[in-house]
Amino acid sequence: MKVISEDIERQEEDGSIRFIPSSARLHVGTQDNTSELGVAGPSGSERQKPGRLRKKLSGRPFTRFDEPPDNGEAVAVDIKMRWQKAAVQARTASRVESQDFFTRIWPEEHLLPTPLSRQKTKPTPKHSPGVLHGKLGTKPTAKSPRERSDGEDPDDDDGIESKESEKSGLVASQLQLVTRTVPAKYLSYHERCANDEAVLFVPSVLPSDLHNKIDAGTELRNLEEEGLYVGEKPFIKQTNINIIENRLLQQGNRNWFSETGSLDRLDNPISDQFYHHLPLDLETEEEPLTVFVRPRGSECLQSLSPDDGGVLDVELSHLTFAHHPLFSPEHVLASQLTQAYNTYVERAAAGITKILRNKLLVLRQSLAKLRQIRPDSKRHYKTVHEEIDSTRRLEIYRKEIHDCYEEFVAEAERDRILLANILKIWKSIKHLRRSNKYYSTSLKLIIKKEDVNKEDEEEKRKEELEEEVKELLEEYEEEYTKKMKKYERKMTEWKAAHKKRKEAKKRQQQRQKSALSENLEGFLLQAAQDETILSSPEISKPQPPRPVDKHKVQLEVLEVFSRTRRPPGEPIIQLELSQSSSVMENNICPEQERRRREAASKVRVWVKVLINNKLVTQTPSANFGNDFTLHIGQTYRMALSSWPRSIVLQVMEGASLRQTLVASTFLPVPSKTNICKDIFDSIHFSGNQVVSYKHEGVGCGLPESEYGHHLTCGVVHYRLGWALGEEGEILAPTGPPPSTVSTHSPLKSHLHPRANPAVVKKWLENARIDPNDPSNAALVNHLQKAASGKSKPTTYFEIDSYEGDFCTEADLDASVRLRVLQLRAEDVPEFRRLKLVPAIESEVLRKTLEKYENKMAVGTETGEVKESKSHYLWELDERWERVEKLLASLRRHMLQRYAQASSAPKLEDLVREESIPDIGSLGTSLLSVFKARRPLKPERKKRHQVRGVALGDQNVQLIVHVARAFHVPVRCESSRSNAVQQVDVIQGNSLVRPYVEATFQRSVLRTSVAEGPNPTWNQQLSFPFKAPNDNFSPSSLQTVTDNVYLHLFDEVIHDLLEDDRLRDSTIYHRIEKRWLGSLKIPFSTIYCNAKIEGTFSLEEPVVLLGYSRESPPSVNLGISKPKGEPNRSATHLSIYITLEPTLPPPEPLKAQFESSEPEEVLSAGSDWVATLSSRYSNRNFRTHVLDLSGKLVCLNRFIRPLKPPEELIDENLVETAHRVAWYVSLIPALADMTLFPGACDIWANSEQFLSMLTGDEEEHAVLLTNFFLHLGKTAFLLLGSGIPEGETCYVLTHEDNDMWLVWNASTAQCFGARDAFSPLSAVYMLVNQDNIWANVQKYDDPPRVHFDVQGSGWRPFFSRSQPDPGLPSVQPQQLMFPDVDTKQIDQLKERLEITLRDAIMKWRSTQRTPWNRHAISVLRKLVRGLEEPRATGKVTSPDLTQLATIMTSHKVCGVCVHQGYSSIASVVEAVHSTGVHLTQAPDTEFALALHLKLYPAFIISVWVYVASLVKRV
């Protein structure tokens, strides 16, 4: 068995594993029991010593199988037969026999052949002969004579061996023939590697050496730098390219590389041809699942259908170089001369000038004829029509003559210039020849002069001159009369207007002099009319046109004549160009010229014809002669299988072995009916090489040389057309021709034939298109044409490529229905929800559209604020309307901008999906297990934001949580006995029973009643929130202008039960509520801040009759109360307001806004903001804001000292400051956000603010800062966050006693910076006219902030590294405060009073509302005194002595409301919110007093005192 194992071993070492048949093994085992030891012995030891094994193996024992068969050829014939026999034998061996095979004791002599034959037959069908060999070849080694000779038991096998050798001799020889035995050969690893290296090649992935890739001697080129178009090649990984390159280099094939040293690859391997295998027999197949439908061809698509081929004839006549590097300077001139002469001949043949002159003549004659008829009286005309007709004809003639004349002048001038040019060139040629002393060209210009009679001509010329002057004069004359007429008309207009003005002025003067006239109404009317007349702009006095100057006209005509006509006496010149002069012999020429000629004679030129970029044919190469013309004169006929996509001529040039492509030019593909014409077409070609020579040759493309700056160019004369068939038919391809411009050109669609070249050029500059890219050829061509001025605006009709418009713009505007549809598509709010717009024009509701259009018209009218200024306040309300319209138009404008900039929807808006829990949320959710169930200090959970669309029809709720209130005023019950008496402290419940009533979107909810001056409610009120149009998107939500009103009321219960006995069983109360104060929070603030939480001071009535406050809490005990700081004892209310679910806040407007400021300031600003924001994330910084025109403006430019109105300035500075603040606060406030879309903040300058009379906190604060600065205060604009406004602006001033005061500009309140009750909660930035500072201190709450901007706690925006560019302020130099008629105020007051009374009576519709005259008069006095103390900031308790008399007789409950006037409705609303009218007591009387204080620029302070009086019993 060891033999076997050794066998396997050996074979494995040979490198292949071979199958060893078991029978063979067994056979070997049984047969060679003894001999196996002989083999196994050494092999066992060998295995342990590989070195020896190897040696032994390499010197293998020789076996007889290794012997080359001597008689192999002879026996070979029988091989097949013997094999067959053996196979048959094997098959016939019975089962018993095969079993016996193992058990039987074989008679050795007889059995030997059988196993051998089995050996042979069994494996053969299974294995390849080679495999078998190893087996058979090795096995008999045991019996090899040599082995036996050194074997241990020679006699044992001797007999067998001899017999075997007899019989097996035959078999062995057979085996040798079938299979060749090769000794297993061992190759060492190194040897094998060496062998591999010789045969195999592994391409390297490293880039190959550049020098290997290009031929030695040729220079490496960079095509892109040379300006050639290099297309984008498809992407292949660089390593793969390297492998390919290395492989190709290994093969020694350099053809694959281009001159650039890179692989020559195609730009786009995708063919634009369409191939598809069609199933040939569709019928035999079962119903196919897919049916191939051929794409339909259309004109715009390149045809994909095959066509029968055509036969194309290309005849090339000759080729002439217009410029060639081998030109001598003379040649260059000669070429120019030839060109000019050709033009001359062409023009002469066409005779344009002559034709035009004749035409002019004829026209003039007919005009004269027409004139002859015309001057006669009208009787010549039979009808009026005829007359009109003749007039029209006259007009036409005139116009035609004018046009013709101009054309003639232009042509004639061109003729003259051409002639002069030719002569000039000829002169320079002659000059050159003379200086060179040799001729290189045979060109000769013969000038034939024809003398003329000078006098005759002069006379003729004079005549012509006169005629033309006359004509021109006539023309000018006519124009003059026309202008004169126009002037006269204007003059009369002007005169009338002037007269009117004068009269009006006069009247006004009179009026000023005289006192009020009797007829007031008429007087006023007159005054109004006059004013409008005077205010309308004066029409400038028209200028009379200038009369025609004859002399000037004459000069003009003369000038034209000198340009265009031959001067009299100059001979008529005829030119003729001939090749008659002889070229000098070479030997006469100087060395330089001789070398040039030699070079020229060597150059051979030929033309290649390429169709579809495939070389089809080429002309024989030939030498051009001295005239640089190659005569070809051959016709090439080529059969094409389809329409050629391109026909290219390539002009090749070669000297000796080198050949270069001079230029290639595209021939137009002939149309279907084109056959060869009689006349040769010519096509220009132009190369792009740069060549320079040392000899006389001028070279080309050398911009600095005199002659050689041209590029090689020339003309090929050719004929092209389809051949004619035998029967005279045109042999063009049958298919439709392909479109001329390649269809895949991306630019084709952009290129409209009428596109403005300037626009296209501009676009092109931006697009940076490669002009060398063939696909852009059309575009570049168009531009070139445009540049050369060839493409004139066409006057002919052209179908616009933008067909598909259903109607024109005019139709769109004219049709009401289409207008409405258009507006709806534009999302105009009025039309957005419009449904079922009627299909018929007449049914469309015009009203909405008209209303909208009126509004738009007004909007544009008031678009300029300044304009409205001139009509300053004719009527107060009218003015308000105007302002509102202005705002609306502004808003529209911003909306448009917003719509453009609004970002695309996000995935969250479209797809609802669970979000992945992150580690933070997982952690908190895990930790929540350990949290206290009912923590002592509960925290509010953060809620998810629900995005716009996802809300669907969810109920959004506004939740108002009312916690508690402080310092609620208490009833002074003692006033019953004596009003003046000091209020006693009465403890207990009866003092006040306050409750809070909240109003939002017309729904009212209230808390329960709490007791005492410091009540606690802890109640939650939730309002359903209705979004406009049920649209919860941010853009619509921010238009919500609703406010949340929180009114604090005192509930007073009157016991009406008179009989005490019934008290056990009956309750009879009357409940009365009395207004104690209110708080207004705009919805926009809630929406923006998501929640509002805090303690707010209530806006309270100035005078609260019947109530008094407890002594103010000693908050700042110890600190002496600073002077000027108001008493802070207002009622405070703690609330929490939020929306459930949270609505997404509007996204900031991301659009890039333009700015007129320098770029570096803008970028520095954004950098500054970015660095600060990263450090102080909760503080909001900015340097630039938008102004009304939508431009970014630096903050400090808003600040500029501005003079407040004179009336406010007082000697007392503190008082003045308060007055000014009061003045500013009277301007009504309106949040930006409700005004403008997105979270964009728009700042108006103070002038705009005053004219709009409405604005946000920032406008108020800016104005106040500016006023303060003018008053000499150290003032800053403070940007921070306040309660309840959120992000807001305050004003910070520095007082004398080193106190910092914070002013709320919209309420005129001022606080010390360290005031605990200050509504300012955080300070982010300070701004003044010089700089912007950011708060970089640790804290931003005002009490802890140091306000010294020079300190380290503030980082300035403008610093040494970023200096202030010194841009002018956006504010005007001076504010204008127009005065107002006090009369109007009186009128307004009257109207207000009436309206309010009516309103109160209407609200109390179920009861009688008597008015107490006495009380009213008292209140009037009282209310008048209120303005002054408030304005000066002095808080004095109002003098109530006057009320004493009433108080004694009546129980008075009154409220005083104050606001800056914005509209009557807002005043009414404010009065309504006091709820005074709600009293239900019987026999209640009312009193209403109004006081209006007018300030400059129509700022009005309105005081309303409303009181209810109940008679004391």
Place this chain on the structure above:
Amino acid sequence: MSISSPSVFLLNVTGQIETGRFMGGDNLYFNYSFASGQDWEVILGLEECASQSARRSDDERQVFVWNFPIDITFKSTNPFGWPQIVICIYGKDFFENEVIMGYTACHIPITPGIHTRRLTTFVPESASTVQKLMSWLTGRRPEFVDPKLITQGRGREVTRVRSQGEITVTFNVMMKDFAKFGYDCGATGRTPYLAAPVKPPPSITVPREGQSDA
């Protein structure tokens, strides 16, 4: 309004949602709704409807058959915003959770006659693999916030969808008064599904571009 001078045109659609083929899922049901422009109004018929749930057929076709009728009449003044049918198919997943199986939408055929439409359906893909796993475990697959979103193009670029099954719908469309407003409804005949096979043309030999030997 008298019949002689109508102010609106009418579009009547009948038909049925016949069958569906879906991988996975069982007991499928769908709801359909119509989305149309502002100038369209449903005057008769159900604008939204949910079907019965259907089981996969046991034969080799493996289809879900609903045969659910559609019958709706629109009136309109403007073809802009032509109505579309939106079908959302729901089914139970491996864990017996109700999940979305497919969304599809198509315009109502714009010519009168009988039309058969095979609508392939799709579902939005999870934003990430983790979410996909989560949604598979929890049975809350990503869904469109509003199925009618698929009738519009706006914002679709942010979504990723996977196609899933198909559904066959037959429409019978009738129109009234379209011609009176100048709208041509085209041929009334049935448009063939497949064009007749074209006779193969002789083989083409065209020199290929780019194989320049110049």
